[in-house]
Amino acid sequence: MISYDVTACGEPLQRQERPTPRPTGDQVLLRTLATGVCHSDLHIWQGSYDLGNGKLLSMLDRGMKLPLTMGHEVVGEVVAVGDEATGVQVGQRYLVYPWHGCGQCGVCRRGDENLCMAGRSMGIYQPGGYADHVLVQHARYLVDIGDLPPAQAAPYACSGLTTYSALRKFAPQVLQSEAVVVIGAGGLGLMAALLNPAMGGAGCIVVEPDTAKHLAALQAGARAVVSPRDADWMDQVRQAAGGAVWAILDCVGSSQTVQSGIDLLAKGGQLVQVGLFGGHVDLPTPFMPLRALTYQGSYVGNLRELQELMQLVRERRLQPVPTTCMPLSRAFTALLALEHGQAIGRQVLVPEDAETPSAELPA
Structure with missing residues (x-):
């Protein structure tokens, strides 16, 4: 062998x-x-x-x-x-x-x-x-x-199972009615864009800095692709989501992506992290109950x-x-x-x- x-x-x-x-x-x-x-x-x-x-x-x-x-x-x-x-x-x-x-x-x-x-x-x-x-x-x-x-x-x-299991952690009514913001258009992000509609979801908005991956995300079924290099990228994401972001799937998992995701969420929103890029975040504890946020990890x-x-x-x-x-x-x-x-x-x-x-x- x-x-x-x-x-x-x-x-x-x-x-x-x-x-x-x-x-x-x-x-x-x-x-x-x-x-x-x-x-x-x-x-x-x-x-x-x-x-x-x-x-x-x-x-x-x-x-x-x-x-x-x-x-x-x-x-x-x-x-x-x-x-x-x-x-x-x-x-x-x-x-x-x-x-x-x-x-x-x-x-x-x-x-x-x-x-x-x-x-x-x-x-x-x-x-x-x-x-x-x-x-x-x-x-x-x-x-x-x-x-x-x-x-x-x-x-x-792995990439398919990881994103499938993570998407199932959003409430069915949220998945069906709200776009999921997917951070990263690597193997995980593309899988998420592909699987979301097949699971009855309302589609994905993909956030990806590498413009070479934008077309792949659209071909995989993303509703929109936004570059975080744009100064107004958060406004672009909210507009594409209809004004409020309720569900985020972070396929990167860096300090910057998690913090940006928390900042993007509407009151009552949920961030599920599967990416393992690495880093550290500081979260003001009162914000979690006051904004009714959910920050959840999902392992395969x-x-x-x-x-x-x-x-x-x-x-x-x-x-x-x-x-x-x-x-x-x-x-x-x-x-x-x-x-x-x-x-x-x-x-x-x-x-x-x-x-x-x-x-x-x-x-």
């Missing part, structure tokens, strides 16, 4: 070759067909999250061990199953739910493995999809993709939500976000492109022998 691993934080990924694992018990072995390169991979590769005020949250202190095969947006074809695995057959293609919990605690038993305090997420605490094979610990984590191309399906395991989503999302995608036949495919051996190139802000939509790693190793999926 060939993989491209983090062997030292912040250093180039290293090609590794080791025996292909053999599944036992409930395990399933997949041949990797597509792996999305997520912005979270940057933090994992760098080994930390910025907490602001000069503080860092170390991934190594949280239990991450090196060498690590990253990649948590994985589609693969079943090539072998353990003797206790049920419900899957060799040759079938699946999207992998990567946010594994311990499976035993109360959080896991109620179906929220992504919130487990002893989480074992793939690509973070166990090997992920920057490899030609991936071992999945239980068949229940495999989600049917129907006839979706693997490169289109892969990003739904649970298995049930991913199953719901994939059913929605298949039934509505949603167009893909812009997706650039490249061979697995260029994993580090893709990571650097993401770090430098050069990626539009999602970059997806595919097998070396794929027919179209570098292409953009049609809209």
Whole structure:
């Protein structure tokens, strides 16, 4: 088995070759067909999250061990199953739910493995999809993709699931009647613009400083795109929203974006943050009750939500976000492109022998 691993934080990924694992018990072995390169991979590769005020949250202190095969947006074809695995057959293609919990605690038993305090997420605490094979610990984590191309399906395991779960945290009547202001037009922001109308929402207004991403946001279904570089950008957002902003999805999560979002909200408004850019904010405590604000974090989503999302995608036949495919051996190139802000939509790693190793999926 060939993989491209983090062997030292912040250093180039290293090609590794080791025996292909053999599944036992409930395990399933997949041949990797597509792996999305997520912005979270940057933090994992760098080994930390910025907490602001000069503080860092170390991934190594949280239990991450090196060498690590990253990649948590994985589609693969079943090539072998353990003797206790049920419900899957060799040759079938699946999207992998990567946010594994311990499976035993109360959080896991109620179906929220992504919130487990002893989480074992793939690509973070166990090997992920920057490899030609991936071992999945239980068949229940495999989600049917129907006839979706693997490169289109892969990003739904994180960017799709993250935005779907976050949008569900807004009250249904707000989602149906008010535009959601989406901060950032990266993979998450484009997914939000795409999914919002499919979920019965009133659409999105996207805030994005990089004008090269504006067209992609509009093509994904955004009602309007505003640049925060404009002096009157907040007025533009309010006008596009009909005068008041009730719902904000922050896909960046920096000090500036969170503070701007809080400032934009109407009385009774809600900001949901999924972005992990890093930083620190100071909130005057009286404002929270006086303005009846809700500031909520949302961490990916649970298995049930991913199953719901994939059913929605298949039934509505949603167009893909812009997706650039490249061979697995260029994993580090893709990571650097993401770090430098050069990626539009999602970059997806595919097998070396794929027919179209570098292409953009049609809209």
